[in-house]
Amino acid sequence: MTYLLALIAIVAVAVLCWKAFGPEKPHPSSTRRPVLGPDDDPEFLWRLGKQHRDDSGDL
Template identity: 60%
Template sequence: MIYLLALVVLVVLAVLLWKAFGPDTSTPPAGRVLGPDDDPEFLWRMSRKARPSSGDSPDGGPKDPPD
């Protein structure tokens, strides 16, 4: 019985030490990563590819990079 009590105390002590001195997870990552569905330029290029083009676009958006 004493061994079981010692094991419980050791586990509780290990958890408390891990919480006190373990890796810091309270701070979020430094920068925000934009996925392709959040990137306005990517969305503009996808809509541009979906439309049939007949010359330059009158909307004045960014130019498509050469492939």
């Protein structure tokens, strides 16, 4: 019985050490760009305006 309790304590300490000093996961908010709709994306609007100017100049 003492060996079982010692084993549980060792496993618990190992898990706590892994959580404290193990490899860190990147935060999802820092690695990904927020999702924007096309009407909120400045690059999309710029390309759309450029395309519109190019199309209207061909008349």
